[in-house]
Amino acid sequence: MLVKRPPTDRPVFGQTTGGEHINPSLQPDRAVSRILRKKDMDAFLESVKAFGSLYGPRQVGPNQYQLMPVGDVAPVSAECRRTILPPKKFLIPARDDLCHFSADTGYRAAEVYTGERVILFGLHACDIHALVTLDLVFNGKYPDPRYLARRQALAVIGFSGTAPDGNCFCHAMGTSHADRGFDLFLTDIGDEYLVRIGSSLGDDMMRARVDLFGQVEREHIDAYKERSDRRQTQFDDTVVEDLPQILELEHDSPIWRELSERCFGCGACAAVCPTCYCYDVVDLVGTDGITGRRVRQWDCCLFQNFAEMSGGFNPRPNRTDRIKHRYYHKQVHFVERFGRPSCVGCGRCVEACPAEISLKDVIAAIRGRSG
Amino acid sequence: MTVSETFHPSMDPHLPRAARVLGNVPLVETYHLLQLSLEDEAPHEWVMHRPGQFVMASAIGVGEAPFTIASSPTRSRPLELVVHAVGPVTQALCASKENTLVGLRGPFGNGYPVETLVGADLLVLTQNPGSSFARSLLWYALDRRQSFGTLSLIYETPDPSRVVLARDLSAWVVRRDLTTVVTTLGNSAPDWPYSRGAAADHLRKLDIVPKNTYVALCGTAAFYRENGHALVAMGFSRGRILIALARRMRCGTGVCGHCKVGSKNVCLDGPVFTYWDASNLPEVM
Numbered sequence A: 001m002l003v004k005r006p007p008t009d010r011p012v013f014g015q016t017t018g019g020e021h022i023n024p025s026l027q028p029d030r031a032v033s034r035i036l037r038k039k040d041m042d043a044f045l046e047s048v049k050a051f052g053s054l055y056g057p058r059q060v061g062p063n064q065y066q067l068m069p070v071g072d073v074a075p076v077s078a079e080c081r082r083t084i085l086p087p088k089k090f091l092i093p094a095r096d097d098l099c100h101f102s103a104d105t106g107y108r109a110a111e112v113y114t115g116e117r118v119i120l121f122g123l124h125a126c127d128i129h130a131l132v133t134l135d136l137v138f139n140g141k142y143p144d145p146r147y148l149a150r151r152q153a154l155a156v157i158g159f160s161g162t163a164p165d166g167n168c169f170c171h172a173m174g175t176s177h178a179d180r181g182f183d184l185f186l187t188d189i190g191d192e193y194l195v196r197i198g199s200s201l202g203d204d205m206m207r208a209r210v211d212l213f214g215q216v217e218r219e220h221i222d223a224y225k226e227r228s229d230r231r232q233t234q235f236d237d238t239v240v241e242d243l244p245q246i247l248e249l250e251h252d253s254p255i256w257r258e259l260s261e262r263c264f265g266c267g268a269c270a271a272v273c274p275t276c277y278c279y280d281v282v283d284l285v286g287t288d289g290i291t292g293r294r295v296r297q298w299d300c301c302l303f304q305n306f307a308e309m310s311g312g313f314n315p316r317p318n319r320t321d322r323i324k325h326r327y328y329h330k331q332v333h334f335v336e337r338f339g340r341p342s343c344v345g346c347g348r349c350v351e352a353c354p355a356e357i358s359l360k361d362v363i364a365a366i367r368g369r370s371g
Numbered sequence B: 001m002t003v004s005e006t007f008h009p010s011m012d013p014h015l016p017r018a019a020r021v022l023g024n025v026p027l028v029e030t031y032h033l034l035q036l037s038l039e040d041e042a043p044h045e046w047v048m049h050r051p052g053q054f055v056m057a058s059a060i061g062v063g064e065a066p067f068t069i070a071s072s073p074t075r076s077r078p079l080e081l082v083v084h085a086v087g088p089v090t091q092a093l094c095a096s097k098e099n100t101l102v103g104l105r106g107p108f109g110n111g112y113p114v115e116t117l118v119g120a121d122l123l124v125l126t127q128n129p130g131s132s133f134a135r136s137l138l139w140y141a142l143d144r145r146q147s148f149g150t151l152s153l154i155y156e157t158p159d160p161s162r163v164v165l166a167r168d169l170s171a172w173v174v175r176r177d178l179t180t181v182v183t184t185l186g187n188s189a190p191d192w193p194y195s196r197g198a199a200a201d202h203l204r205k206l207d208i209v210p211k212n213t214y215v216a217l218c219g220t221a222a223f224y225r226e227n228g229h230a231l232v233a234m235g236f237s238r239g240r241i242l243i244a245l246a247r248r249m250r251c252g253t254g255v256c257g258h259c260k261v262g263s264k265n266v267c268l269d270g271p272v273f274t275y276w277d278a279s280n281l282p283e284v285m
């Protein structure tokens, strides 16, 4: 075997994202919730910085947010609905060295990430689901060391407190709530946040300012339930029930050609998608002509040459084929392979598309009677 | 503990291992037989692969591409590839001199289900493109001859002067434990001693029982369509016809997305598929 067997005790992602894998049953008071008063949020985030570099959503334009380092002054924008780029940018950089080469000595692995822990504050449930979805792909038969090194260094503080907008359909995709994949998860229940602790790292973060956290009382439980009920009504009626089967039936629908006439094939939708992971590999030779590096960079299945082979043979020569490929990959084929779609309904592709193509409209149209 | 300590570079599926070109034998046209040996090769390392698996081979500074392992795991060394120079990577590999350093990753992919094939009759149909699959599988079956029933080969060449596996064929045509049909599509070479016409034209002349036989089709999509159709008409189950798919590949490890066909990744779930599976995948048949 050229590839050595992957370790059998490879990390499994779930409740623990901080690298400290402690059997929960050994912990005296395991996974619990606490209450954090809203006015204590800034003080808490300040203390979290002791655990790594803290990133949070910051406003960069009208209704535009990015995950950026949380500085000393500017507060993080907890009201952010979606960041322009999803958290995948911390795991799969747009360009990443795979290895270095030299004609004399062959290939040498590029360093994997050994930097500080990265703490992402403010991830919504859909983005947490997206991270877990990426794990399925990158922690598969051949665990990806570059991804995993960054993943193990990632801590997640989830947040729910923003009403959905017209582009959100996480509710339909089953990703409007997260029960795993975070270290802490904060839910706005009025004057306070209900803080769910999802890992021992989250527990450490809470304990570092234990003075800020209170016990969950009856009134908090009721406030959470009331909020939960209210939230159910805030989503529109996008339906994805049995979508894979309907898409199979509508494989030849004229909708696909109509879409291809509108789509520019620019790839913006894939770049902003939290679960799009396809990449290209290129060798860059240095000026000496004998050494260089091999990099992988984001790619997009809507690009014309994505699947093209030598001699010009292209399994998806038309844009219609490629659009269908992207939709079917996310909503049908990923389900067949992993049991869930690779779309989390975050609405980023809708917001980013210069042709104003909305995945929600496509789903509605494909469910419509004339397909 | 820093997180990176969890991983040892040798576990990096992206890292090519250094290999040397032991031999580079021009075949026909721009096809070359490359013989390679890993610098840090363990004894009998190549006994570990299956016929039909592939490696990702790199020409240093040019790039990387997938290649079927053309040698059989029954012969431990060297590792052999049949490379058709069609673009930058393949041209660089075919131009490489003895002792040139190249990169290798793998083996990847499923390969032929040899455990299932054992005990059955085996028919291999191949063209020049795809002949690496046929070469690996056929030598495997010949070297484990007692494990198989009858063995047959139909080799379809565009014209008599363009047989990529000519050297192997000269060893195969003289074997009594293998039925070999070499057939040319062209009309040239009136003194061609073998057959003429497409592979499918010769199927019915073979003494094969569909329910006892597995067929390996090695070639292009058009070749699979034509022969798959003929075989099904002869009573072959679609599950006993095996095809090998080629798709653009970047990782070989099921991540980069380039080789996807429907819910399958050719690099993980293939390249060998049953005709039934392939018929139900989009963009294949």
Ligand SMILES: Cc1cc2nc3c(=O)[nH]c(=O)nc-3n(C[C@H](O)[C@H](O)[C@H](O)COP(=O)(O)OP(=O)(O)OC[C@H]3O[C@@H](n4cnc5c(N)ncnc54)[C@H](O)[C@@H]3O)c2cc1C
Pocket: A308, A309, A310, A311, B054, B063, B064, B065, B066, B067, B068, B069, B081, B082, B083, B084, B085, B086, B087, B088, B089, B090, B091, B132, B245, B246, B247, B248, B249, B271
């Ligand atoms: C499983 C498998 C087994 C293969 N076995 C062999 C073999 O034994 N011998 C052989 O000569 N070739 C084989 N190929 C095809 C070989 O990988 C391509 O010819 C090669 O990638 C061409 O690269 P290039 O840079 O020389 O050409 P280019 O024309 O530059 O190729 C353009 C790009 O398309 C990709 N590409 C082109 N053609 C193919 C193709 N047919 N399949 C996949 N990707 C392609 C390349 O990666 C490259 O990036 C195999 C392909 C696959 C998928």
Ligand code: SF4
Pocket: A269, A272, A273, A274, A275, A276, A330, A342, A343, A344, A345, A346, A347, A348, A349, A350, A359
């Ligand atoms: S396809 Fe669109 S809505 Fe779905 S996860 Fe990707 S960007 Fe979000």
Ligand code: SF4
Pocket: A262, A263, A264, A265, A266, A267, A268, A269, A270, A302, A352, A353, A354, A355, A356, A357
């Ligand atoms: S962002 Fe819109 S126009 Fe661009 S490729 Fe995606 S669907 Fe097409």
Ligand code: FES
Pocket: B248, B249, B250, B251, B252, B253, B254, B255, B256, B257, B258, B259, B260, B265, B266, B267, B268
């Ligand atoms: S080659 Fe990358 S997914 Fe198959």
